[in-house]
Amino acid sequence: MVRRPRPPAARPCLPGYDTLGTLRHLRTTEDIAGYDHSWFVLTRRIIEKEFALSGSEQNPDITAKDRAGFLRTRLLGKGAPGPVDAFLRKGADFVSATTLEQLVEKMNALTGKPLLDAAVVRRQIEARDLQMENAYSKDAQVQGIRNARRYIGDRLGRVATPHRILDPAAGPLIGVKLNILTRKTLGGIQTDLESRALGADGQPVEGLYAAGEVAGFGGGGVHGYNALEGTFLGGCLFSGRAAGRAAAARTA
Ligand SMILES: Cc1cc2nc3c(=O)[nH]c(=O)nc-3n(C[C@H](O)[C@H](O)[C@H](O)COP(=O)(O)OP(=O)(O)OC[C@H]3O[C@@H](n4cnc5c(N)ncnc54)[C@H](O)[C@@H]3O)c2cc1C
Incomplete structure (x- = not known):
């Protein structure tokens, strides 16, 4: 029998937002600790703005100092930068669909097991979407998004305008399979002031x-x-x- 992982805890387990907390959740929650991946569900509107700034190799407009390109993609939201678009079309860990049920089917197909229950995923996302409409929401993820947008630079160029994940106008829906890996160490050798x-x-x-x-x-x-x-x-x-x-x- 395939074990179906429980939905994540209430905290916003988002890599890049609280990466250590996310890893802790993934590695210590009993029924998911055996898996070496998790899923990031987002919309086209989010990926266009938020994936764009997560690594210089994905930002040719920034590295080539293309100000017009930066304005077009980041501030005016006119499509994803080329490398992000290529991820979407060709990335081995990217799936995309117009309905959530189709998306979950593709996500399950990618792992070869029906690990995700579309009804559970829908419940999670609908609960999050409802909070988006609540100006006084105490949902930690929604508060995090709103807080990030208090800084004008991030509001204009980095954090997508808050919207419902299930808003068809923001779609299609995208699922990104996140694999756990180590890309940095936090040291180990103790040194003095002369190294x-x-x-x-x-x-x-x-x-x-x-x-x-x-x-x-x-x-x-x-x-x-x-x-x-x-x-x-x-x-x-x-x-x-x-x-x-x-x-x-x-x-x-
Ligand atoms: C994908 C990615 C993105 C990053 N982005 C940023 C960023 O935007 N900003 C930022 O500040 N930091 C960033 N970092 C972190 C930063 O790049 C690293 O912390 C930094 O480069 C480490 O430098 P280092 O010289 O200590 O180690 P390294 O650059 O890892 O150098 C260690 C060297 O030792 C060599 N080596 C290992 N074993 C041996 C051996 N036995 N014999 C001989 N040579 C050996 C390795 O080949 C390597 O060349 C990023 C890291 C990664 C992986």
């Missing part, structure tokens, strides 16, 4: 330096446990500079 690696006794190991991600400068220690995206490189360079200077001073 000298410390041994188990807390003393510097002669001639051994550690800098960058391996020393906890890619998020983690230096920027707090939640490792704010986009703040990794600075700390990595900074600790590399400290290591280089200390090593050079010792050999001078």
